[in-house]
Amino acid sequence: MAGQSWAAIRKNDQYRVTAVREVPLFATLASLAVLLLAVTGMWYREGR
Amino acid sequence: MNFRLLFDPFVSWPLLWACCAIAAALAVYLVYLRRRGWPYRVLSLALVIAALANPLLTSEERQPLSDILAVIVDDSDSQNIGNRRSQAESALAELEKSVAALGNTELRIGRTVTGTTPDTDGTRVFTALDRTLESIPPDRYAGAVVISDGQVHDVPKSPLALTKDAPLHALLTGSKNEADRRVVITNAPRFAITGNDQTVSFRIEDQPATSQTASVAVRLPNGDEQKFDVPVNTEQAIQVPIDHAGQNLLQIEVAPRDNEVSLTNNKALIVIKGIRDRLRVLLVSGEPHPGERTWRNLLKSDAAVDLVHFTILRPPEKQDGTLTKELSLIAFPTRELFLDKIKSFDLVIFDRYRMQSILPDAYLANVAQYVREGGAVLIASGPDLASMDGLYSTALSEIMPAAPNGGITEEPFRPALTDVGMRHPVSRNLPGSNGQKQPKWGRWFRLVNVDTAPDSEVLMDGPGNMPLLVLNRVGEGRVAQFLSDHGWLWARGYDGGGPQIELLRRIAHWSMKEPDLEEEALLLRQDGQNIIVERHTLSDKAGEVTLTGPSGRRNAASVESQRQFPDGGTILGGDPQK
Incomplete structure (x- = not known):
C-alpha cells in the first residue's frame, strides 16, 4: 500500500493493561435493600 | 476509559446456570398460574439470580504500545556508487522524521552485513530483516522499509511468510537514468590441459540495453593483449592458450560507456588452472x-x-x-x-x-x-x-x-x-x-x-x-x-x-x-578475511608489496607482519581494507 507520496504501515492498536478497577453492581447493601423490598412487596401483596 | 460488564458468580458457572433454569421454570409456572402478586415473585427470583451472578462493572487502565517499523539499510558495497550512500542516509533521516510525526511508532534499524563467502556476500536484506524481526514482538510489527539500490541476493522462496501480512516497502537509491555496462562470463573452464587452447565465452551487457558496439581488451595468460570491437548483448568466444601449469589469468576489459555507474564490473578476471598432461x-x-x-x-x-x-x-x-x-x-x-x-x-x-x-x-x-x-x-x-x-x-x-x-x-x-x-x-x-x-x-x-x-x-x-x-x-x-x-x-x-x-x-x-618451482615468484591466496601474499626470491630481501584494491586504493601491505624465512621465502599477510 503506497502511493506517489505516501506509504502505509499497519496500525496494530496494541496496549498494555496497567490496572483494572471493578465496581460490584449487586453485592452491595443497596441491592440487598432492593431484594428485601421486592420480597416485602410480594408478602404485602399476597397478604391482602 | 473502557467500561465493561463482567459476571463473577459466587457459585460455579454450571450451578448458576442450573439455578437460572430452575428460576426460569418457576417463573413460567407462576406466570401460568397467574396467582396474585406473581410479578413480585418473578422479580424476587430474578434479583436472587442477579445477586448470585455478581455483576461487576470493570474499567481497564490501558497504556498504548507503539507500533514498530523495521528499517533495513543496505550497507553493501554497491551502495558506494555515486551518492547512493548519502541518499540512503538522508532517506533514513527523513523516515525517522515522518515516523516521529506519526506518533506512537518507533523504528528498528537493521543494516545488511556482507561477508566474503558465497553464502554471505552480496546484499543480504532478508537476513538482516529476519535478524531485526527477532527483536520485534509480532503483534507490534507494523511493516518494513528497505533502503537499497534494488539488488537483493537473498530473497527467500516465500517472502510473504516473512513479512507477516504487514507491508514491505522499498526505497531505492540511485537515479532513474543510470547506465551500466559489464562483462558477463558465460562459459569458462576451470581446469585445462596445458598446451591446448580453451574457449572462453563472454557477453557485454548494457543496462539499459543498447545496440552499440563496445571495444574490448583481452589480456591472455601469456601477457599478450588483444583489442577488438564486439556488438553488445551478443555472446562472444575467444581462444585462450594455456601454456603453463598452475594459475593462468585471463582478463577481459570493456571500455566504459557514457554515465556509467560503476567501472568495477567492466573488468572480469578468469583463473584457469593449467594441468600438465603426461x-x-x-x-x-x-x-x-x-x-x-x-x-x-x-x-x-x-x-x-x-x-x-x-x-x-x-x-x-x-x-x-x-x-x-x-x-x-x-x-x-x-x-x-x-x-x-x-x-x-x-x-x-x-x-x-x-x-x-x-x-x-x-x-x-x-x-x-x-x-x-x-x-x-x-x-x-x-x-x-x-x-x-x-x-x-x-x-x-x-x-x-x-x-x-x-x-x-x-x-x-x-x-x-x-x-x-x-x-x-x-x-x-x-x-x-x-x-x-x-x-x-x-x-x-x-x-x-x-x-x-x-x-x-x-x-x-x-x-x-x-x-x-x-x-x-x-x-x-x-x-x-x-x-x-x-x-x-x-x-x-x-x-x-x-x-x-x-x-x-x-x-x-x-x-x-x-x-611452484620458479626462483622469483609472487603468490596470492585467500585465507578467510585475509589475503596472503607469498614472495619467493633468491635475494636476501623480499621487498615491499603494494596491493591495489578493487576501489583503486593502493595499500602497502602490512610489512610489519613480514616473516623472513631462513630459506629466503617470505610471507606477507595483509588485509586490504576496502
Whole structure:
C-alpha cells in the first residue's frame, strides 16, 4: 500500500493493561435493600 | 476509559446456570398460574439470580504500545556508487522524521552485513530483516522499509511468510537514468590441459540495453593483449592458450560507456588452472653403466611420465662377429625423434652420452635449438663429458652452463648445498637436508671439474666447492647439468642414500617452468578475511608489496607482519581494507 507520496504501515492498536478497577453492581447493601423490598412487596401483596 | 460488564458468580458457572433454569421454570409456572402478586415473585427470583451472578462493572487502565517499523539499510558495497550512500542516509533521516510525526511508532534499524563467502556476500536484506524481526514482538510489527539500490541476493522462496501480512516497502537509491555496462562470463573452464587452447565465452551487457558496439581488451595468460570491437548483448568466444601449469589469468576489459555507474564490473578476471598432461621425457643413455638402469626405473616408476629411452646396446664400430640383424630389435627412429618430434618432448635427459658415431652432430645442434626455443635438457655426465667424443665436443656445448676443464676429482665426498642452493626452490628443503648446508646424504666418488658460466646458478657442490649441480636459462629454455655420474648411488641407498627422486623431479619440473618451482615468484591466496601474499626470491630481501584494491586504493601491505624465512621465502599477510 503506497502511493506517489505516501506509504502505509499497519496500525496494530496494541496496549498494555496497567490496572483494572471493578465496581460490584449487586453485592452491595443497596441491592440487598432492593431484594428485601421486592420480597416485602410480594408478602404485602399476597397478604391482602 | 473502557467500561465493561463482567459476571463473577459466587457459585460455579454450571450451578448458576442450573439455578437460572430452575428460576426460569418457576417463573413460567407462576406466570401460568397467574396467582396474585406473581410479578413480585418473578422479580424476587430474578434479583436472587442477579445477586448470585455478581455483576461487576470493570474499567481497564490501558497504556498504548507503539507500533514498530523495521528499517533495513543496505550497507553493501554497491551502495558506494555515486551518492547512493548519502541518499540512503538522508532517506533514513527523513523516515525517522515522518515516523516521529506519526506518533506512537518507533523504528528498528537493521543494516545488511556482507561477508566474503558465497553464502554471505552480496546484499543480504532478508537476513538482516529476519535478524531485526527477532527483536520485534509480532503483534507490534507494523511493516518494513528497505533502503537499497534494488539488488537483493537473498530473497527467500516465500517472502510473504516473512513479512507477516504487514507491508514491505522499498526505497531505492540511485537515479532513474543510470547506465551500466559489464562483462558477463558465460562459459569458462576451470581446469585445462596445458598446451591446448580453451574457449572462453563472454557477453557485454548494457543496462539499459543498447545496440552499440563496445571495444574490448583481452589480456591472455601469456601477457599478450588483444583489442577488438564486439556488438553488445551478443555472446562472444575467444581462444585462450594455456601454456603453463598452475594459475593462468585471463582478463577481459570493456571500455566504459557514457554515465556509467560503476567501472568495477567492466573488468572480469578468469583463473584457469593449467594441468600438465603426461610428461614426455626422452632419455638418451650412453655406454651401459649401473646408473642407466636407475634413471630408467626412476622415470618408469612415475605414472605421469611418458618415457622414450634411447640406449646403445652395441656401438657400430665394435667388431665381435655378431650379425647386425641379430642385434637390432627395431631400427631406432633417430631422425624422427631428434629432428621432427623433438619439440613434443618436455625434457631430454643425456645420461653419460658420448658421440659413438650414432647420432650425427646435426641432431644435437637441433637439440640445442630446441632448448633455445623453450625446451629443457638435463645432462648427467661423468668423465665422458670431457672426453674427445664427449657431449662438450658437440653443438650442445653452446648451451652448457658448465665447461669441463679437464680435471676429474675422484675421492669420496658428500654432495652439499650452496648458499644459492639453500634458497633455490629446486634444492631447498630437500628430504633429509633438515635446513643444513651439509646434509647427511650418501657419499659420491667422482666429480668432473668445470668452469661455470657467469649467469648460471650452482645449487650443489662437492669437495673444494667445485660445482656439482648447475642450472641455467638459455634463450627461452632451461638447462640443468649434473657433474657426476654417481647419482644412482643415492637411488640404491648406498651409504644412507639421498633424495635423488625428489631432486630429479624438481629439476624436471623447474626446467618445464612449473610455477611452484620458479626462483622469483609472487603468490596470492585467500585465507578467510585475509589475503596472503607469498614472495619467493633468491635475494636476501623480499621487498615491499603494494596491493591495489578493487576501489583503486593502493595499500602497502602490512610489512610489519613480514616473516623472513631462513630459506629466503617470505610471507606477507595483509588485509586490504576496502
